[in-house]
Amino acid sequence: MAEDFDQVALVIDWLDACRNRDLAALLDLHADDATLECRCGGVKVSEGRAELESYWRPRLDALAPAAFGLEEITPTAEGVVLDYLSHEGKPVRIVFTFSRDAKIQRTACAPTGPALRQEVADVAD
Secondary structure (H helix, E strand, O other): OOOOOOHHHHHHHHHHHHHOOOHHHHHHOEEEEEEEEEOOOOOEEEEHHHHHHHHHHHHHHOOOOOOOOEEEEEEOOOOEEEEEEOOOOOEEEEEEEEOOOOOEEEEEEEEOOHHHHHHHHHHHO
16 A cells, blocks of 8 residues: 555646646546546536546647646645646636545545635525
């Protein structure tokens, strides 16, 4: 087991795979039963390699010029929080948790900045 690994480095590898549009490398960073919860424009939950591939393929095929730019990366007790620019170049926060064998187990993302404030305002109305 690789319980003692550099979680931040793994997240940087995730960003690099996204920037390089390397879907195979991106998927290989995830555990076989990894889950993704996306709250960017509604809630979507994907589980397992096939669903993650279906989620990521169209996003990696259409990258904005600023896509996957690093804004801030913060290690936490539970994993890593990453603020970055989405495939559309919009600010997003994603939280990573990891398996004991140094793979991404779960990600959960949501818009940040003005987009998040607007989404919260829309829910409040």
